Amino acid sequence: MELNSMTLAISLSIFTLLILGFVLYRHKQLHFLALAFEHLPKPIIITDQRARILTVNRAFCDITGYPPEDVIGQTPAVFNSGRQDESFYRQLWYELQRNGHWQGEVWNKRKNGEEYAERLTIASFRYPFRKQRYYVGTLTDISQNKADEATIERLAYYDTLTLLPNRKLLENTLQKALKKPNETKASGAVLFIDLDDFKSLNDTCGHGMGDLLLVEVARRIHACLDFEDATVGRWGSDEFVVILENLSSKLALNDAIQQAEWIQSKLSEPFTLNGLEYFSACCIGIALFDHRHSAQELLKKADSALHHAKRSGRNCIYTFDPSIQQALVQKLELEKDLRHALNEAQFELYLQPQVNSGGCLIGAEALIRWNHPQKGMISPADFIPLAEKSGLIVGIGDWVQEEACRLLAGWKTHPTLAKATLSINVSEQQLRHRDFVAKTLNSLNVCGIEPAQLKLEITESAVMLNLDECADKLCQLKQHGLEFSMDDFGTGYSSLSNIRALPLDQLKIDQSFVRNLLEDKSNQTLTQTIITMSEALGLEIIAEGVETEDQKLALEEMGCHLFQGYYFGKPLAYTDFMAYVETAGACFKNS
Known part of the structure; x- marks a missing residue:
């Protein structure tokens, strides 16, 4: 009996020691867990089922600026920034109750009033054998991410x-x-x-x-x-x-x-x-x-x-205006076609006769025409401005120059055209191109023609944009024997001193003066002034746009004896021009 009582006492003592050890062990475990919770770098918040805050860790306090005593017993509404409305939080709680967890981005407010963005994850849990639900939330401060995104968006948009x-x-x-x-x-x-x-x-x-x-x-x-x-x-x-x-x-x-x-x-x-x-x-x-x-x-x-x-x-x-759009579309289509015109040999030169007072042919002006495969003949007034705007004018101008030299070379053995001059227009972009002089001389050399037979027509506006550069290039070509005519003279803004700086051989009276020459006294005065000035400078003078006998006679009386215009002949395709030469009984100057 005594042995049994002793055995029971020992057993109770051991059981008590075991219980005490287990309690101490659990207490130590809980202490370790509490330390871990407090020192976790991830901000954590725990609430009860009524969303009252039970505890927060140090990282949470650091990120929000609130000490534990300020928030425990409160609800997370204390952090509300006001950026999310009530419907946002109703949806949050609905998903949390249905799924047991929720994750998303929330804008909250620190204790100092600064708003910040956080990525929040909430999960619900229960203690064993208890019905009460608890919620644990972990968050990450993504303010810098949002600031970076805003910077990227600002730079992008x-x-x-x-x-x-x-x-x-x-x-x-x-x-x-x-x-x-x-x-x-x-x-x-x-x-x-x-x-x-x-x-x-x-x-x-x-x-x-x-x-x-x-x-x-x-x-x-x-x-x-x-x-x-x-x-x-x-x-x-x-x-x-x-x-x-x-x-x-x-x-x-x-x-x-x-x-x-x-x-x-x-x-x-x-x-x-x-x-x-x-x-x-x-x-x-x-x-x-x-x-x-x-x-x-x-x-x-x-x-x-x-x-x-x-x-x-x-x-x-x-x-x-819809008509503007239609015109713009047509213009773009024309420019696209223009880029293929050179390679597909759609351009050709038409020649308009130039004559003297006796009606003898002294030469011609080469005028480019575009024979479009679908649209037929397109006026230079429609495609030259497009070529200038797109920069294609340089390549087109080079083609005109090369083609003109080829025609002159073919006239070397012609009984009446061997000494004819051929005038071509030179654009402002072409004149300013760095290789203009070299390309011009190369065209002459390749075709083996006399430089004086190729007359380059330049406009006042093209030259005056950069007088010194243009004068230098023209002087270089003049040394090789080329001749120059100032086209549309009187319509620009050049001065007499500027004209004298250029190695010109001829002035061309613009057709706008000739058109109303007989009716407009001011046109008569301007035309007479141009003719008198050209004589004083020792320059040849030619009038373009002459369409009637009366205009020709008036110009002759003023002292102009070279003409170009429909009265003497319209621009002709090459074969038609050659027929004109044969039937007109043309004569040529000997110079």
Whole structure:
């Protein structure tokens, strides 16, 4: 009996020691867990089922700025920044209850009032044998990520100088506007704005001054927008775009024009740039919304209206006209075809006779014609401006020169054309090309012709853009025996001293003087002055555009004895010109 009592006592003692050891072990475990929770680098928050905060760790306090005693017993609403509305939190709790977890981005507020973005993960759990639910949340501060994303977005979608939306964001904004349901039958408009003569400010005062103007222009345009749903952005360089949404369909055009006029008036007021007073102006093209078209198509319409406004002068406004677009499309198609014309041998030279007072042929002017395979003969007035704008004029001019030399070479053994001169037009771009002299001499040498038989016709405007450079090139060619004629003389802005600086052989009276020579006294005076001046300078004089016997006689009386015009012969294809030579009984000067 005593042994059993002793055994029981020992067993109880051992059990007590075991229980005590287990309790101490669990306490030590909990202590370790508490230390781990406190020192985890990940911010953690634990709440009860009513969202009251039970505990937070040190990392949470560091990121929010709140000590534990300020938040324990509170709800997470204490961190609310106000950026998310009630519906956001209702959806959060709904998903948390349904799935047992939630993850997403939340904007909260630190104790100092600073707002920050966090990526939050919440999970629910229960203690064993308990019904009460608890929630544990872990978060990551992603404020720097958001700041980086904002910087990337700003660089991608905003102009760094004016801070306005850039071209990409404008296109996106316009595309969204065009895709909106149009149940209200609302309309809208695009205004394309271009500053007049902005390049001059950059060239004279530097790009820094130009940037100051652009910033101020952006501010003024933004300040004078009269419509709530309006967006202004910088398209590029000195171009800005305004998008007006939700305009009344009936008044859309009128509202857009009024807005454009208001912008113009504000931009016409003087600017002060680093103490310098500067006056600016702008042209504006307007296109109304068409929900059937894309943003790019609508912007093209506004841009074409802008180009029409700029052609009309400074400070002009123009609304899009479908006929303009059609003309622009045709122009682009023509330019595309023009790029293939040289390689596909679609050009040919027509020759217009030049005669003296006795009616003898002294030479001809070579005039380019484009025989389009589908559109037939295209006037130089239609394709030469395109060639000049696109830079193709240099290659076309080289072809004309080479072809003219080839024709002259073929006339060497001709009984009546062996000493004829052939005049060709030289464009401003061709004249300024660095290889102009070398290419001209090479054409002469390859064909083996007398340089004096090739007469280069230049215009006043082409030469006066860079007189010294052009004079130097012409003098180099003059040393090799080439002759030069100033075409369209009297229509430009050259002075007598400039004319004397050039190695000219001939002045050509423009047809605009000849056309009204008999009726217009001022034309008679100007024509007589040109003839008298040419005699004083020892230059040959020829009149173009002579169409009647009376015009010829009047010019002869004034002292002009060389002529070109329909009265003597229109521009002829080569075979027709050769037939003309054979039947006209042509005679030639001996020089």
